[in-house]
Amino acid sequence: MAASPQKSAVPRRKVSRHRGEGQWAAGHFTPLNGNEQFKKDDDGLNVRTRIETIYSQRGFDSIDPNDLRGRMRWWGLYTQRKPGIDGGKTAVLEAEELDDRYFMMRVRIDGGRLTTRQLRVIGEVSQEFARGTADITDRQNVQYHWIRIEDVPEIWNRLEAVGLSTVTACGDTPRVMIGSPVAGIAEDEIVDATPALEEMKRRVLGNKAYSNLPRKFKTAVSGSPLLDVVHEINDVAFVGVRHPEHGPGFDLWVGGGLSTNPRLGVRLGAWVPLEEVPDVYEGVLSIFRDHGYRRLRNRARLKFLVADWGAEKFRRVLEEEYLGRALVDGPAPEQPVQQWRDHVGVHRQRDGRYYVGFAPRVGRVDGTTLTKIADLAEAHGSGRVRTTVEQKMIILDVPETQVNSLVEGLESLDLTVRPSPFRRGTMACTGIEYCKLAIVETKARGSRLIDELERRLPDFDEPITINLNGCPNACARIQVADIGLKGQLVLDDKGEQVEGFQVHLGGALGLQAGLGRKVRGLKVTSEELPDYIERVLRRFQAEREEGER
Numbered sequence: 001m002a003a004s005p006q007k008s009a010v011p012r013r014k015v016s017r018h019r020g021e022g023q024w025a026a027g028h029f030t031p032l033n034g035n036e037q038f039k040k041d042d043d044g045l046n047v048r049t050r051i052e053t054i055y056s057q058r059g060f061d062s063i064d065p066n067d068l069r070g071r072m073r074w075w076g077l078y079t080q081r082k083p084g085i086d087g088g089k090t091a092v093l094e095a096e097e098l099d100d101r102y103f104m105m106r107v108r109i110d111g112g113r114l115t116t117r118q119l120r121v122i123g124e125v126s127q128e129f130a131r132g133t134a135d136i137t138d139r140q141n142v143q144y145h146w147i148r149i150e151d152v153p154e155i156w157n158r159l160e161a162v163g164l165s166t167v168t169a170c171g172d173t174p175r176v177m178i179g180s181p182v183a184g185i186a187e188d189e190i191v192d193a194t195p196a197l198e199e200m201k202r203r204v205l206g207n208k209a210y211s212n213l214p215r216k217f218k219t220a221v222s223g224s225p226l227l228d229v230v231h232e233i234n235d236v237a238f239v240g241v242r243h244p245e246h247g248p249g250f251d252l253w254v255g256g257g258l259s260t261n262p263r264l265g266v267r268l269g270a271w272v273p274l275e276e277v278p279d280v281y282e283g284v285l286s287i288f289r290d291h292g293y294r295r296l297r298n299r300a301r302l303k304f305l306v307a308d309w310g311a312e313k314f315r316r317v318l319e320e321e322y323l324g325r326a327l328v329d330g331p332a333p334e335q336p337v338q339q340w341r342d343h344v345g346v347h348r349q350r351d352g353r354y355y356v357g358f359a360p361r362v363g364r365v366d367g368t369t370l371t372k373i374a375d376l377a378e379a380h381g382s383g384r385v386r387t388t389v390e391q392k393m394i395i396l397d398v399p400e401t402q403v404n405s406l407v408e409g410l411e412s413l414d415l416t417v418r419p420s421p422f423r424r425g426t427m428a429c430t431g432i433e434y435c436k437l438a439i440v441e442t443k444a445r446g447s448r449l450i451d452e453l454e455r456r457l458p459d460f461d462e463p464i465t466i467n468l469n470g471c472p473n474a475c476a477r478i479q480v481a482d483i484g485l486k487g488q489l490v491l492d493d494k495g496e497q498v499e500g501f502q503v504h505l506g507g508a509l510g511l512q513a514g515l516g517r518k519v520r521g522l523k524v525t526s527e528e529l530p531d532y533i534e535r536v537l538r539r540f541q542a543e544r545e546e547g548e549r
């Protein structure tokens, strides 16, 4: 049955006619803040030439500050946090005092699609230029740390030789396009979105028509009935559905995003066939560029425009001003049959072979391990590997006879195919180790938490998500976790400030998506974390009602 556009749950906010919100479509071309100014001064994509010809030759001190803390993001580069600065200083120090002379570099892996050749190069770059670091992020990317500006051109050469790129991996740009990691192979797939994703990349990446957006723009496309791309928290998302008359296609969502003003995306009630996805994507992206708010950075994501316009107006503007045609009404996606959407474990492909999903700890791997994963994928599969939005990985195309030895090989690298719910469901952002915004440590804490919970609750077998953030931002999606932990300084028993977390409980994605509730006043120190989570989970086990998550 065709559905009508979903009404936004967020009350519409009246836009001041006098000050405006800095939208280009309303004629506001004068930059209204520093970010808009540096973007107007020079396109972020142009910084590449300066990196290649000046900064990499003359070194860190030659970098223009507007490039260093602004435009270099257009090529996936952020300065990392100077080691040894505690979280209490994050908010009080100037940016330059927090800046290390090394960079974080993000490699975009659209759709999480990798060949073993690419994975080997990622591993080699990690070992040669990034002190072995290579984290799998919750948007299917890989992130390096310890990158020197002198090495950046050579890293680009290596990555680009195998079809990888860092272009618009950060910045006010179309970021990595998330895709189902099992696109084209899953037995239960509704529609394979790969051709649409490839066309979207072709149209948008490196295109100066889309390199000055109000803020970042996140995209997700999946034809999997598992809804495996966190579509609810993307600026635009296409989710596989079967239309009763027109067949397989996609349901269109817009305006999701977390961070400090979290909002779930809304459906526009429109069904989009595979071949029209790139046009609709470009239409939504163009609305954001033209109508998105540019005055205040903290109101610049698409979610604020969608909240003000509502789904009905957004769809009308998209149809009338950008597509020049009406979209077909369409159905909502169906409830997935399982709660885990990460593809971990051994699963049959539609061609009779298998894919094997495995769980590193909180996305932390390293160059050596990635190279060994490439070896295993080549020995047991066809050389295709995927990353997931849960900081997990998958090896595709494994014949039945090879499954057991692959599983053994992965387990010997501590990459378990049958993880505990805690290993499987715990994610952590970068945290204080490298992130300049962080207040607390997350990766090592998350890893130790997994060990503790496995020891204390060996029989717990419920899907559970525990997400750790190092600050009030939402890189590890705390608001949509069962247990979301927002890093901040808290007082311990002795009244001293120590690292800890504000607790959010009961968030979820999927068709029962909702934002977790901030448990008022409930803050735990990092040390107390295993005790607290054990108490919550034991109580949940004791008091839960039938079917309750």
Ligand code: SF4
Binding pocket: 429, 430, 431, 432, 435, 436, 437, 438, 439, 469, 470, 471, 472, 473, 474, 475, 476
């Ligand atoms: Fe950094 Fe905060 Fe994002 Fe963690 S959530 S990576 S600490 S900005």
